[in-house]
Amino acid sequence: MKLYTFPPAPNPRRLSIFLEEKGIDLDTQVVDLMAGEQFSQEYRAINPCGTVPALFLDKGVLLTEVVGIYSYLESTFPETPLLGADNLSRAEILSWDHRCFVEGFQAVAEVLRNGNKAFSGRALPGPVAYEQIPELAVRGHQRIQAFYQVLDKHLRGRQYMVGDSFTVADIAAWVFVEFSGWVKERVPEACTALTSWCERTKARPSVQLKS
Ligand SMILES: N[C@@H](CCC(=O)N[C@@H](CS)C(=O)NCC(=O)O)C(=O)O
Structure with a gap:
């Protein structure tokens, strides 16, 4: 492979x-x-x-x-399961992974790809040359802020996004937070649960950026 x-x-x-x-x-x-x-x-x-x-x-x-x-x-490679160990946790993990992709990643991509000349004629990835829609960049910023709130609320009283171990739901939420920095957004100070979770996640060897 x-x-x-x-x-x-x-x-x-x-x-x-x-x-x-x-x-x-x-x-x-x-x-x-x-x-x-x-x-x-x-x-x-x-x-x-x-x-x-x-x-x-x-x-x-x-x-x-x-x-x-x-x-x-x-x-x-079933060792170290990251998609959940049972049916219910898998369903919840995949649901959060999907929400992070749709509500988080796509919001950042809306800003990046519609508000930046470098993506002119490339507003979406893939073979079709889509033109930019500047209003989507404005809406994307709003969606990023809204999704920080969603994650913060969800993470109150939780160590991980789902259950008691790190999963692809945590990966998706973490990469969303990182990616949001590309468009100069940051987690608001009032989002204390999300901020604490970010601190814990940031310490994991797997998320360290390779030079
Ligand atoms: N749905 C795909 C999305 C893949 C995707 O959009 N990848 C971006 C990089 S994050 C890409 O290849 N972009 C190419 C381009 O911008 O031309 C997945 O789940 O991996």
């Missing part, structure tokens, strides 16, 4: 933390998004979506969604 990725980008970062937590070492090729390598013919032949991460399996199947890659790797 071979992983195509660009570690600094948020979706690849979710996967890097997952791999680090589980101690999985994959054959990896970096697709440099800053250099536009996702648009190269060579990469498009592998992943027509032109996104990272992507996991090419020995069976000849390509997985292009983090959640699908998680699912495959969790079954293949």
